Amino acid sequence: MNFFQRLKEGLRKTREEFSRHLEALVGFKREIDEEFTEGLEEALILADVGLPTTQYLMEQLGQQIRARGVRTPAEALAYLKEEVASLLGREVSPLNWAPSPPTVILMVGVNGSGKTTSLGKLAFLLAREGKKVVVAAADTFRAAAIDQLEVWAQRSGAAFIRHQPGADPAAVAFDALQAAKSRGWDVVLVDTAGRLQTKVNLMEELKKIKRVLAKEQEGAPHEVLLVLDATTGQNALSQARLFKEAVEVTGIVLTKLDGTAKGGVVVAIARELELPVKFIGLGEGIEDLQPFYPRDFAEALFTDIRPEGGEKQICSS
Amino acid sequence: MLSLLSERIQGIFKKLRSKGRLTPEDVDGALKDIRVALLEADVNFRVVKDLVNRIRERAVGQEILESLTPAQQVVKIVHEELTRLMGGGERGINWAPQPPTVVMMVGLQGSGKTTTAAKLAALWKKQGKRPLLVAADVYRPAAVKQLQVLGEQIGVPVFSWESQDPVEICRRSLEQNLPFPPNPVIIDTAGRLHIDVPLMEELKAIKEEIQPQEILLVVDAMTGQDAVEVAQRFHADLGLTGVVLTKMDGDARGGAALSVLAVTGCPIKFMGTGEKIGNIEIFHPDRLASRILGMGDVLTLIEKAQEHVELEKAKEWHKKIQQRDFTLEDFLEQLKQMKKMGPLEELLHLLPGLGPIKELKGVEVDPKEVVRMEAIIQSMTPEERRNPAIINSSRKKRIAAGSGTRIQDVNRLLRQFEETKKLLQVLTEGKGKKKKMKELPFPWI
Numbered sequence: 096m097n098f099f100q101r102l103k104e105g106l107r108k109t110r111e112e113f114s115r116h117l118e119a120l121v122g123f124k125r126e127i128d129e130e131f132t133e134g135l136e137e138a139l140i141l142a143d144v145g146l147p148t149t150q151y152l153m154e155q156l157g158q159q160i161r162a163r164g165v166r167t168p169a170e171a172l173a174y175l176k177e178e179v180a181s182l183l184g185r186e187v188s189p190l191n192w193a194p195s196p197p198t199v200i201l202m203v204g205v206n207g208s209g210k211t212t213s214l215g216k217l218a219f220l221l222a223r224e225g226k227k228v229v230v231a232a233a234d235t236f237r238a239a240a241i242d243q244l245e246v247w248a249q250r251s252g253a254a255f256i257r258h259q260p261g262a263d264p265a266a267v268a269f270d271a272l273q274a275a276k277s278r279g280w281d282v283v284l285v286d287t288a289g290r291l292q293t294k295v296n297l298m299e300e301l302k303k304i305k306r307v308l309a310k311e312q313e314g315a316p317h318e319v320l321l322v323l324d325a326t327t328g329q330n331a332l333s334q335a336r337l338f339k340e341a342v343e344v345t346g347i348v349l350t351k352l353d354g355t356a357k358g359g360v361v362v363a364i365a366r367e368l369e370l371p372v373k374f375i376g377l378g379e380g381i382e383d384l385q386p387f388y389p390r391d392f393a394e395a396l397f398t399d400i401r402p403e404g405g406e407k408q409i410c411s412s
Numbered sequence: 413m414l415s416l417l418s419e420r421i422q423g424i425f426k427k428l429r430s431k432g433r434l435t436p437e438d439v440d441g442a443l444k445d446i447r448v449a450l451l452e453a454d455v456n457f458r459v460v461k462d463l464v465n466r467i468r469e470r471a472v473g474q475e476i477l478e479s480l481t482p483a484q485q486v487v488k489i490v491h492e493e494l495t496r497l498m499g500g501g502e503r504g505i506n507w508a509p510q511p512p513t514v515v516m517m518v519g520l521q522g523s524g525k526t527t528t529a530a531k532l533a534a535l536w537k538k539q540g541k542r543p544l545l546v547a548a549d550v551y552r553p554a555a556v557k558q559l560q561v562l563g564e565q566i567g568v569p570v571f572s573w574e575s576q577d578p579v580e581i582c583r584r585s586l587e588q589n590l591p592f593p594p595n596p597v598i599i600d601t602a603g604r605l606h607i608d609v610p611l612m613e614e615l616k617a618i619k620e621e622i623q624p625q626e627i628l629l630v631v632d633a634m635t636g637q638d639a640v641e642v643a644q645r646f647h648a649d650l651g652l653t654g655v656v657l658t659k660m661d662g663d664a665r666g667g668a669a670l671s672v673l674a675v676t677g678c679p680i681k682f683m684g685t686g687e688k689i690g691n692i693e694i695f696h697p698d699r700l701a702s703r704i705l706g707m708g709d710v711l712t713l714i715e716k717a718q719e720h721v722e723l724e725k726a727k728e729w730h731k732k733i734q735q736r737d738f739t740l741e742d743f744l745e746q747l748k749q750m751k752k753m754g755p756l757e758e759l760l761h762l763l764p765g766l767g768p769i770k771e772l773k774g775v776e777v778d779p780k781e782v783v784r785m786e787a788i789i790q791s792m793t794p795e796e797r798r799n800p801a802i803i804n805s806s807r808k809k810r811i812a813a814g815s816g817t818r819i820q821d822v823n824r825l826l827r828q829f830e831e832t833k834k835l836l837q838v839l840t841e842g843k844g845k846k847k848k849m850k851e852l853p854f855p856w857i
Contacts, residue, residue: 137457143636146451206659206687207522207632238561239554246553260561291662296780324522328454328636330664351521354605356638379521379551 127160131168135175142359142396145329148366152178176393182362183389188371191317191345197229197275199283199308199315201268202348203301203338204322206289209350211240213322213376214286215247216384217348226281228253231271233264233304234288244286250381254280264288264300265307272311285316292337305342320373322348325358335364349387350376357396439471446490453665456640459497459674467493497670498697503679506625506653511595512544514586514622517656518615518646519630521603524658526555528630528684529600530562531692536596537568544594545570546585548578548618549602559600566689569594578602579617586622599624606645619650626653628681631668633660639668640675647676657695658684673697740797743829744789747782787815788825800826 132153139149155178159165165174192198200217202210211234218228230248232255234240241257248255256271268285275283287304290297308315321344323331338344349358352375361372372387443464450460470489507513515532517525526549533543545563547570549555556572563570571585582599601618604611619627629643629652646652655676657669660683669680680695789797791814796803803811803826805819812819 140451140457141637143454143638146448205634205662207524209522237558238565239558242554242557243552291659293661293663324632324634326520326632326636326638326642327634328639328667329452330454330634330662331636333663351605354520354638355607355641356636360636 127165127168127171131171132156135171138397139359142357143328143331144359144396145332145363148182148363151366172397176390176397179362179393179396180389182365183392184365184371185389187386187388188346188373190373193312193314193317196279196281197272197283197312198281198317199272199285199312200318200320201285201287201305201308201316201342202320202322203287203342203344204289205291205324205334206237208289208322208324208327209348209376210234210289210322211244211247211286212379213320213348213350213374213384214284215244215251216376216381217374218248218253218284219251219381220384221282221284222251222253227279228282228284229271229275229280230255231268231283231285232257233267234286235260235262235264235267236288240286240288247381253284265304268304269307269311272308272315276312283315292334292341298337298341301342318346318373319344320346320348321370322350323358323361325349325352325375326354326356327360329360329363331360332363332367335368335370339368339370344370346371346373348372348374348376348384353377353383359396361392362396439468443468443471450667450670453667454634454636454639454671455667456637456671456675459640459671462674463493463497463670494670495697498673498680503654503681504694505596505681507596508625512586512593513596513626514599514624515596515626515628516599516601516619516622516624517628517630518601518650518652519603520605520632520642521552523603523630523632524656524684525549525603525630526558526562526600528628528656528658528682528692529598530559530566530568531684531689532682533563533568533598534566534689535692537566541596542592542594543568544585544597546582546597546599547572548581548599550576550578550581551602555600555602562689578614579621582618582622606642606649612645612649615650627651628654628656629672629678630656630658631672633657633666633668633683634662634664635668637671639671643672643676643678647678652676652678654679654681656680656682656684660684661686661691738833740789740792740800740829743832744786747785784815784817784821785825785828788812788817788822791815800829 135156136149136153139152140146144152152175156165156171156175159174160171165171190198190200202214202217204210214230218230221228228251230244230253232241232244234244235258238260241260245255245257254274256267256274258267258270264287268283271283271285274280285304285308287301288297290301292298305316305319319338319342321335321338323334327334335344335347347361347364347370349361349372352358358375364370365372372389372392374384375387375392377383377385446467447460447464450463451457455463467489470493505513505515517529519525529545533545536543545559545568547556547559549559560570560572571581571588573581573584575581575584578601585597585599599618599622601615602611604615606612627650629646631639631643635642643652643655655672655678657666657680660666672678673680680697683693683695685691685693788811791811792803796807796811803822808819808822812822815822
């Protein structure tokens with residue numbers, strides 16, 4: 096199953112209202128009128144794209160309509176998909192590898208966004224590509240987080256570095272990096288405790304982890320991935336902004352896209368903060384982490400599936 | 413806490429307040445702003461539409477225009493509608509007539525079920541009950557261990573059973589023959605998607621088996637438009653009895669609260685306000701509505717204050733400030749008390765009219781800073797503490813050396829002290845709000 100199929104599979108059975116709306120609008124309308132544009136606006140807002148970015152997209156569309164570049168509802172939809180894809184960077188955004196190993200990847204995010212699970216899946220993905228991976232359990236705060244991560248490390252066959260609960264997370268990260276360097280491993284994955292982006296002390300702790308890694312190896316961490324729950328609304332912008340300020344986030348992992356949430360807020364994040372989405376999470380299985388394809392995502396944002404099986408593309412452009 | 417939302421709405425009402433009478437255009441303009449604010453706060457699109465229409469119906473027309481204080485009436489109407497949306501009066505737990513009361517926690521992955529279960533157990537234990545936690549999450553690695561660790565921290569027993577069947581685990585938890593039967597029994601279930609049919613069936617089976625009095629949906633305050641969908645599905649499948657809103661200590665605007673209530677009619681019973689086990693509060697819809705509208709949440713503040721500050725001491729401070737006799741020692745004592753109560757900014761939002769005051773952000777304190785301030789003040793002589801005016805540069809040098817800080821830090825502290833003193837004087841002297849403020853056990857109100 097490719098990404099798009101999986102995504103559609105995940106989105107099955109949902110969005111009845113959304114679908115009813117767009118279906119009615121695109122399927123039966125010959126002209127672009129106010130009802131149609133309002134429907135598009137509603138669709139974008141319901142997908143958590145957010146008001147400013149929705150308004151931006153609608154203005155772009157309006158200009159096209161006035162310039163006669165877009166004439167029919169189908170063309171309008173196609174245009175919007177293209178716009179969204181281009182905001183998201185069109186092509187897959189690959190991982191940033193260190194010139195010489197190990198490559199250090201730091202996972203950050205708020206509580207419950209899915210850091211540990213995503214890290215486990217990423218470890219598996221990289222190990223399957225033949226990389227030697229070490230996982231650092233730097234979430235020393237949450238009860239049993241270390242044990243949870245250890246299970247994931249075992250599943251993917253990655254090496255595992257742990258300290259006691261309550262230990263200094265920067266020290267765990269440091270040890271893992273040292274181990275990787277001395278043994279010639281390829282990738283260091285650092286799991287961190289979930290923290291709300293407004294907690295100054297906890298953000299300082301994160302900065303320290305980053306400093307310690309950078310001191311030990313030039314250019315490390317090579318990736319700082321913000322793990323974002325697709326169910327999150329406009330607060331995701333605040334998360335992206337503050338985590339980026341604190342630790343220079345390089346990309347996003349968008350998790351839980353197998354639910355009914357569309358994760359449209361990443362469009363706003365891409366527009367305002369120019370942060371690319373690098374991976375998406377589509378379930379609890381170890382293989383459910385996929386690269387992010389902007390075009391497919393844009394497609395899925397406007398495509399809908401009927402409640403009882405039978406997928407239906409609203410607009411085949 | 414919902415601060416961005418309330419900041420916005422307060423801004424809107426400031427605009428309204430500055431006018432004597434409202435025109436229909438004013439009402440329309442205000443409603444447009446309210447719509448934008450609510451949407452940006454993640455309140456569901458349809459809920460916003462509904463709410464704005466309802467308010468317009470009530471606001472545009474005689475009720476407003478013929479009133480003597482039209483702006484106040486708009487505030488009142490919006491407040492009423494928000495309160496109504498959020499479920500009217502507060503609601504507690506349905507205790508079973510025959511113990512044990514069984515409480516089942518359900519929700520999406522990562523919403524905070526396990527932490528909330530432990531927080532509720534701690535809360536009820538504090539109230540003299542004998543709670544039992546049941547670890548029924550057999551899917552997430554180490555979920556059982558997480559609950560066990562938390563149980564140990566708070567001194568509440570955790571039931572677990574070597575089984576992959578959550579229904580069996582729950583049944584056995586109730587079949588135990590204990591000398592002191594537990595009450596309530598709190599079931600921590602695995603996180604699941606509302607569209608995952610087999611897992612939703614499993615929840616139904618658990619419900620069938622143990623007949624819980626409460627089924628609480630745990631909802632992350634950061635949830636976007638999808639909150640409605642999630643709550644609807646869980647409600648349709650299980651018949652929820654309430655909602656717990658978590659992660660309210662961040663800057664999430666919390667529109668999900670409005671959405672969930674509007675769509676399912678389930679009351680929000682508790683909210684999680686921090687990472688510590690004690691950070692859970694009963695949800696008061698009317699208070700939250702007040703807070704959103706900038707009326708301040710005086711009730712919550714009083715409760716918090718009574719928990720942490722000795723009344724006598726507070727009265728003493730109050731007197732001192734009024735007599736302009738507020739010293740560095742008092743300042744230090746206050747800082748410590750406030751540190752106990754939680755982040756200062758959070759407290760400020762509880763105060764009437766203070767929510768959006770930007771200047772107050774200057775007096776913000778972070779906990780590390782308090783430690784430093786403490787060291788500086790303790791390095792002063794009693795005379796210096798009483799009368800900081802005598803602190804000249806050689807004294808500053810000594811104080812800095814004594815406290816392991818720099819002269820700049822000492823200067824900053826003295827400046828902050830002066831600012832705080834000024835602010836406190838203004839606040840205690842009050843501007844027309846005198847009466848209310850005097851009732852509060854706080855000098856800085």
